[in-house]
Structure formats: C-alpha cells, structure tokens
Amino acid sequence: MSLKSELYRDMSFSSDVKKELCTIEHSSDCCQRAEAYGILYYGRAFGKEEISLTTDYDYVAERYISAISYLSTYTPEMIVSKSGKITINVDSYEARMEILNELGYSGNERTMRLLTTNIENECCFGAFIRGVFLACGIITDPKIEYHLEFDVAFRTKSRDLIDMFEDFPVTPKQSDRNGVNIIYFKDSSQIEDILTVMDAQMSVMELIGEKILKDVRNNVNRKVNCDSANLRKTALAAATQTEAIEKLKSQGKFDDLPADIKELAQLRIDNPEMTLAELGASLSKPLSRSGVNHKLKKLTDMTK
Numbered sequence: 001m002s003l004k005s006e007l008y009r010d011m012s013f014s015s016d017v018k019k020e021l022c023t024i025e026h027s028s029d030c031c032q033r034a035e036a037y038g039i040l041y042y043g044r045a046f047g048k049e050e051i052s053l054t055t056d057y058d059y060v061a062e063r064y065i066s067a068i069s070y071l072s073t074y075t076p077e078m079i080v081s082k083s084g085k086i087t088i089n090v091d092s093y094e095a096r097m098e099i100l101n102e103l104g105y106s107g108n109e110r111t112m113r114l115l116t117t118n119i120e121n122e123c124c125f126g127a128f129i130r131g132v133f134l135a136c137g138i139i140t141d142p143k144i145e146y147h148l149e150f151d152v153a154f155r156t157k158s159r160d161l162i163d164m165f166e167d168f169p170v171t172p173k174q175s176d177r178n179g180v181n182i183i184y185f186k187d188s189s190q191i192e193d194i195l196t197v198m199d200a201q202m203s204v205m206e207l208i209g210e211k212i213l214k215d216v217r218n219n220v221n222r223k224v225n226c227d228s229a230n231l232r233k234t235a236l237a238a239a240t241q242t243e244a245i246e247k248l249k250s251q252g253k254f255d256d257l258p259a260d261i262k263e264l265a266q267l268r269i270d271n272p273e274m275t276l277a278e279l280g281a282s283l284s285k286p287l288s289r290s291g292v293n294h295k296l297k298k299l300t301d302m303t304k
C-alpha cells in the first residue's frame with residue numbers, strides 16, 4: 001500500500017490532534033479571534049454568497065459554530081449527511097455580512113486575501129494556525145510517516161498561508177493534488193514545531209515518544225548488524241589460522257615451534273570461537289590482543 005493511501009486510510013491521529021485542539025481554552029480575545037478567522041477563512045467557503053465548513057468531526061463542527069457565534073449574533077446548525085459528514089452553513093445573508101464586516105471585508109472583494117489585522121499580536125499566530133488546521137489540516141500517524149498538510153482550494157489563499165510561515169523557522173513545501181493546493185511538512189521536528197505552536201501538547205508528546213521508539217529500534221538494529229559482522233570477521237580469521245596450523249602439523253613443523261607459539265596454536269584449534277583478546281587472556285602467560293595477533297600472523301606467514 002502506498003503512503004498516500006495510508007494517509008487517507010488512517011485518520012486516527014488527525015482526529016486525536018483535532019480533538020485535543022478543540023479542548024484548548026482561549027487565553028485571550030485576540031487569540032480567540034485569530035483562531036475563529038483561521039477556521040472560517042480556510043473553511044469550505046468564505047464570502048458573501050456562502051460561509052460554510054464540512055468536517056468528519058462533531059467537535060470541529062462545534063468549534064466552528066462557536067467561532068461564528070463569537071464574531072456575530074448568529075448561531076448556525078449542524079447538518080449531518082447519511083455518510084456522517086457534517087456541514088455547517090451560515091444560511092442568512094445578514095449573518096454572512098456581519099461576519100465579513102467584523103473581519104474587515106466588504107463582501108465585494110474580487111479576490112479574497114488574508115487580512116493580517118485579524119492576527120493582531122505575536123501570541124495570535126499559533127491560534128490562527130490552529131483554526132486553519134481544524135478547517136483543512138491532516139496529520140499522518142507518526143508510526144507510519146511524518147506528514148502534516150493543509151489542503152487549500154484556492155491558490156491565493158494557499159499563497160497567503162505560505163506567507164504566514166515566513167517568520168516561522170519552518171518553510172513548508174507545496175504541491176498540487178487534483179486541483180487542490182497542498183502545503184505540507186515532512187520533517188519530524190517541523191511537525192513538532194507546528195503542533196507546539198498550535199498548543200497541542202499531548203500530541204507533541206506522542207510524536208516525540210514515537211520518535212524515541214524509532215531511534216531505539218534503529219540503534220538496536222545497527223548494533224545487531226555490527227555484532228554479526230564482527231562475529232563473521234572473527235570466524236573467518238579463526239578458520240584461516242586453524243588451516244595454517246593444520247598445515248604446519250602435516251608438514252611436521254609444528255613440534256619445532258617455540259613453546260609459547262605452540263600453546264597459542266593449540267588454544268586456537270581447540271577454541272575457534274574465541275576472539276583474539278579471549279585467546280590472549282587464556283594463555284599461561286597472558287598476552288594483549290595485538291600480541292596474539294602478531295604471533296598468529298607469524299604462524300600463518302610460515303605456511304606461505
């Protein structure tokens with residue numbers, strides 16, 4: 001299965017993150033306004049003809065409704081389709097105009113552009129991104145891959161969103177999928193930064209936990225590979241040495257060897273699995289690893 005289909009198959013992490021974001025209490029008026037602007041502006045439609053959002057999650061729908069009630073005197077209702085999709089539609093023209101005017105729009109703009117006046121203070125950036133993520137964000141389970149994206153239907157709006165990340169240490173990538181502009185992040189630390197700025201503390205911890213687990217798994221694999229490479233090397237060297245010793249024996253040269261070398265040679269033949277250091281330690285006069293290496297080399301050289 002390709003990663004892309006995994007992305008759409010497993011939405012559980014996305015829904016967990018969104019659920020967490022929807023429990024965050026607004027710390028100030030300016031941030032509440034910024035989040036409301038983010039979720040409205042990046043919802044399905046935002047203009048005098050239509051202001052609406054579709055979502056799979058009732059908590060996101062509730063958050064959208066409270067954003068509308070915060071900005072206007074209107075409270076829209078949820079419509080749930082047979083498939084479970086939830087739509088919220090501001091179906092009163094007066095209410096749509098009230099919302100647009102409140103956010104600095106006349107309703108007659110030819111192209112909607114982002115108004116940074118609605119993201120007033122430094123504290124508001126995270127709240128705004130939270131609203132945008134609730135409206136059009138997707139995050140993949142970090143067990144599968146690191147991927148966070150915003151799906152934006154309009155090119156100008158996607159450009160506006162990229163501009164918003166200008167002062168952020170993270171630069172998003174862009175692509176196109178079936179005419180939808182995708183702004184995405186692939187790096188785990190970038191995704192961590194975005195979850196942090198949105199104040200999704202639990203989700204950040206989960207991501208970091210998953211990252212640590214992955215690191216541990218990689219280290220264990222590396223160690224196992226390294227250990228078996230060393231074992232192979234030891235076994236190969238032992239076989240070469242044993243062969244040389246057997247050859248000296250068959251040539252009748254073994255008995256003439258100096259006593260210390262003879263002891264080492266016998267030890268080698270009896271213990272093919274021992275490392276050089278272990279051989280050295282087992283001698284009647286213990287030798288260092290390099291001392292053993294030197295003597296064994298001498299032995300094998302004698303057969304050449």
Ligand SMILES: [Zn+2]
Binds near residue numbers: 124
């Ligand atoms: Zn603020």
